[in-house]
Amino acid sequence: MNETVKSLLNHRSIRKYSSRDIEEKELNYILEAAQWAPSSIHGQGVSIIVVKDKENKDKLAHLVGDQGYVAEAPVFLIYCMDFNRAAKACEKNGLEIKIITSEEANLVGAVDVGLAMGNSIVAAESMGLGTVPIGGIRKNPMDVIEMLNLPKYVYPICGLVVGYPEENPDQKPRMPKELVVHNEKYKEIKKEQLDSYDDLISDYLKERTGGADKSQWSQRISGVYKSIYYPRVKESLENQGFTGRE
Structure with a gap:
């Protein structure tokens, strides 16, 4: 197993960070890795906003x-789908x-952003940095x-x-491979x-929280997906020109 695969299989989300700054060359590697991700029709429809200013990070947090942790870490990156350049073309x-x-x-x-962010995560973690994606960027x-x-x-x-991580949490158990990888046809x-799997996650959370949380995967997922948890997305997409009529 090479070092890249080891890094990928060692991934965990980090939610406690040191105040230590990231060197500019390390940040550039993270950003360049994102740029070299594949993109649909070579459209390169991703832009990344780099936020370091404390006041801005506090507001975004x-x-x-x-x-x-958005404010605590030295850098917060925001990955945007970008058809503005394509419109100019x-x-x-x-x-x-x-x-x-x-x-x-x-x-x-969304796919292009995911590919770009995935590259950034791999690059960052290969240099000993920690990461955590924030879907809450779509909350407001x-x-x-603006x-x-x-x-x-x-x-x-x-x-x-x-x-830089200030914690090394246990990895959250993933589903067994046979539930995720389907040969030739999908299996329910x-x-x-x-x-x-519910029992596995419940045991993991019970141990990690000292018994404070014993919830199952299905309980947590259904608790979120029972409603549209970011209800402003549709309106804001349309406001940015993404009408999705067809």
Whole structure:
């Protein structure tokens, strides 16, 4: 097993950070790794906002749901799907950008952002840094858009906290491979398989929290997905030009 695979298999989310700054060359590696991720039709539809200013990090920490580690870590990166440059390319060639009227734009943008952020996470962790993605960037999207001065056709998909870890938590157990990897055709999860994984997560949380949390995976997931937990996304997407009519 090479060092890259070891790093990937050792991943864990970090929520306690040292105040130690990240060297500029390390940050550049993280950002360059994101740029070299594949993108649909070589559209390169990702922009990354680098936030280091303490006041800005404090404000963002509040906007994403009062997640203190956003302010605590030295750098917060915000990954945006960006069709603004593509719109300029269409304008240059006398064409109208139509993809932003389709749900395909949202899928393409989210996938490209995910690939770019994945590269950043691998790069950061290979240098001994810790990370945690922040989907809460979509909790108050219009406030974030205004704060970051994002133009039309640019939308914040996810944030990434980066810094030196002040903790080394146990890895949260993943589902068994046979529930995730399907050969030739999809196989539905069986009740006993879900029960088994629920017990595994419950035991993990019980040990990690000293008995304060014994919840199961299915309880936690259903508790979140019983409602639209970021209800402002649709309106804010449309406000940025992503109408998704087709």
